[in-house]
Amino acid sequence: MTLYQHKTESNQTTKNTRWWRRLLKCFKKKNRVSPAADNNKDKEKPQRSPRKIKKLPQSNSDQDETDYWLPGLPNYNDLRREAVIQSLNQQHLNIFTHSSAGFTYGANIRIINCLGFPNTGQSCYMNSSLQSLLGLGDFVRGFSCQKWLWSSVPSARLLRRFMAVRDAHTSLDYQRKSRLLHSFKEVLSVQVPEFRDQQQKDAHEFLTSVLDQMRNLAPLLQDCADIMSRTYTCPVEGHLVFNMENTRTCKRCGIQSKQLETFTNLSLDLVPGGSVDQMIQRYQMETEVEYNCECGGTTSGQRSDFKNLPR
Structure with missing residues (x-):
């Protein structure tokens, strides 16, 4: 094939493509919907009104949870969280839960009221x-x-x-x-x-x-x-008090003395990567303390054991 023949076929293909484009353009123009009158040019296209949220009746007393019913929700993607919050007019809503399968028609959405406290100045x-x-x-x-x-x-x-x-x-x-x-x-x-x-x-x-x-x-x-x-x-x-028995043992003569202490909480040292049980075990380990015994000893070992546990 000569260079002239190649250019001729290319030009013919371009003309055919342009012809199809003009034909498609005419077809779209023929089936185009007529514009509205001039006085309605600025009129916005009517939109579907948002679904209203019907609040279920509840008592006057404060409740931990409030139920709301949103009718006709096809799926979760059609529900915008911000729109729901604005509709409910709850500025301090902090928890919004939904099922993993999404919402269905007449779904019940449980909205938990905010249980937080305001900061009254580094409080x-x-x-x-x-x-x-x-x-x-x-x-x-x-x-x-x-x-x-x-x-x-x-x-x-x-x-x-x-x-x-x-x-x-x-x-x-x-x-x-x-x-x-x-x-x-x-x-x-x-x-x-x-x-x-x-x-x-x-x-x-x-x-x-x-x-x-x-x-x-x-x-x-x-x-x-x-x-x-x-x-x-x-x-x-009845619920928080517990007793610890402190046992002190002289390192020289072995004489022991016990003392009962009452607590409502314990200060535990953190164990990197450890559990609470490990921190309690570390708290109960024997430690050396300075104590002047009658035998002349100056060092004793002390450990704490739970006498009873809180509820």
Whole structure:
């Protein structure tokens, strides 16, 4: 094939391609939908109205969870999380759960109300301590079932503030939570002034102070209960208190002495890559302490063992 013949066939192919393009263009123009009138040029194309969210009836009391029904959801991809949150007008929603298989028609979507606490000025140490206590269901119920007593004793302000925080735990009213947290810390700071300011504190020290003050109210509340011919059971004593037996052994003569100590918590040293059991075993290992024995020895070994365990 000569160069001239090759160029001729190429030109013919290009012409055929252009001809098909012109034909296709004419076909599209023939079947094109006529535009709307001039006065409707700016009119937007009607869109399908968003599905409305029907809120199920619920009681006036705060609930841990709220059920919402979204009718006619074909699949999860058609549901935008932001749109749901805006429709519910919940600014502090923090958990959104759905089934792995996606949503079907008439699916029930469970939205868990925010259980967090606002930061009232570097108060994360207080918030984390209260969250830990509120997560102990039996412990909290131990106070709740004895409201008949501590609600009428003026000195039991700390318990009333604690239960008020519990009642607002599932509320979305963060201003209310902020006021209650500030009031709780104010009552606690009467006996422990170091927590009165807005500076960061140690969470372990705060938690220990809370439990100690709750325990210190037990004798007074028991006296008030005796007047009513009833009894008071301290939830701290019943759920969190445990005893450790400390045994000290003289390295020279072998004489032992034992002492019983009461705790509501233990400070464990972290073991890299270890479990809680390993940290407890390390806590119970024998350590050397300086102690002047009657035999003249100055060194003793000391170890701690659980006398009883907390609930």
